[in-house]
Amino acid sequence: MRTSLFIGIILLAGCSAGIIHGLVNLVLVEPYLDKAIGIENQHMFASGEAKDNPQFWAEYYSYRAWQKGGQLLSGAILGMSIGSLYGIVFGYSRNILPGNSFAKKALALAAIMWITLYLIPFAKYPANPPTVGDPATIVLRETLYVAFIAISGFGALGFYQIYKRLKSRKMVAFIGYAGLMGAAFALMPQNPDVITTSMDLVNGFRAVSIVGVSAFWLSLGLILGVLWQKLQPDKVKQSKFQ
Amino acid sequence: MSLSKEITISKSSVPKVALLVLATIFAFGVFEVGFDQGQLFSIAFGDQAYADMYIHELTHDMRHAAGFPCH
Structure with missing residues (x-):
């Protein structure tokens, strides 16, 4: 196994899939987050914890821009991180996974890990928006x-x-x-x-959260599979003297 | 006379260095995006980091969207 190539393609696949996850979140999840944070703001105004004035909104838009921008950076970090675990498992299990190509094997492992590490835990402890x-x-x-x-x-x-x-x-x-x-x-x-907020908001948020994480696992499997198939980090050239 | 011949072989084991590097990235990345409440920056900025929570704010939206408990 060529160590640097092995690490490199895993991190590249994880980073790319994480950015795709962040982009999906920006389009699908952000409207729900804005709505949930809006409800939180109303609660703070009602309780006197914050005042509905221009200074509050200036600070609010400043940190929301920071949080929204963070989707891509934190997506890339989380993608490389989860991708590292996935890459380790793929490195050990690639010869026993179902599929007649590394691309299919990578997708099969992504599906297994998506189910065991995300979908089943989600059924017990689902994602929640702010306000919950x-x-x-x-x-x-x-x-x-x-x-x-x-x-x-x-x-x-x-x-x-x-x-x-x-x-x-x-x-x-x-x-x-x-x-x-x-x-x-x-x-x-x-x-x-x-949960004291609207279940429509919570369920809508959970649905788009599943779409985002699923897009991540699908992208991770596809990208790593294609890179592995093309670059074959486990193939080592050796000189043989006769 | 000896002849040199190049052959390609498949090595199935995962190098220990790669295992160490990837396991470290996994642990660090999941902690930072999923769980940090000021711990990382507290190394440099002390208790103020727990009030500022820059990493928490940066990862806030991804944390919710990826299913981690946030606050």
């Missing part, structure tokens, strides 16, 4: 979210090992993973924060 979430519970919510992703990810890895060792009845491994996640769903606490 008590700052006092942030550490608990972060801990629950990370723990659930870890259970799902390591559970998938563990049951894959069982799947490999089973000579027949391989479905047992899938049933085992489903059982583990079912138990995690039932036993792990709910998000403690009560």
Whole structure:
């Protein structure tokens, strides 16, 4: 394996997919964020925490510009980060993934990781817009979210090992993973924060959030697959003397 | 007389250096975008970083959109 090429194509794929994620968010997610933050502002005016005056709005538009611009930069950072994990897993599993080309194998792995690390955790702890979430519970919510992703990810890895060792009845491994996640769903606490805002806003936000993250995983699989197919970082030229 | 011949072989193992670099990028990136509440800048700016939360604000919209708990 050519180390620098291996790292380079993983980071390039992750960065590109992360920027695509940021662009999708700018188009689809931002209107929901603006609406949710608008509701937060109204609550602050009503409670006297902030005053509805030109100084407030000048500061508001300044930090909102910073936050919106951050979609692309943080998309690139998150993309390289998640892409690094994906690249490590792809490096180890590429010869056993389904598909007759690296492009198809990369897409297959992206689909597996999208389901186990995003979609299943999302079903238990879905994304929420601003206005939902008590700052006092942030550490608990972060801990629950990370723990659930870890259970799902390591559970998938563990049951894959069982799947490999089973000579027949391989479905047992899938049933085992489903059982583990079912138990995690039932036993792990709910998000403690009560939703007091419109469910139309929350559900609309969650739908576009899924579209954005799905676009990321699809892009990551496509880009890494094409780069791997073209550049083949695992092929090493060696001189042989006869 | 010896002849030199170039052959291409496939090496399946992931280099340890790559593993270390990528694992570090993964941990750092997820922490910064998903969880930082001022910790990184507190190294340089002390407690003021927890009040300013520049990284939190920069990653705010992506944090919500990607499904991380934000505030």
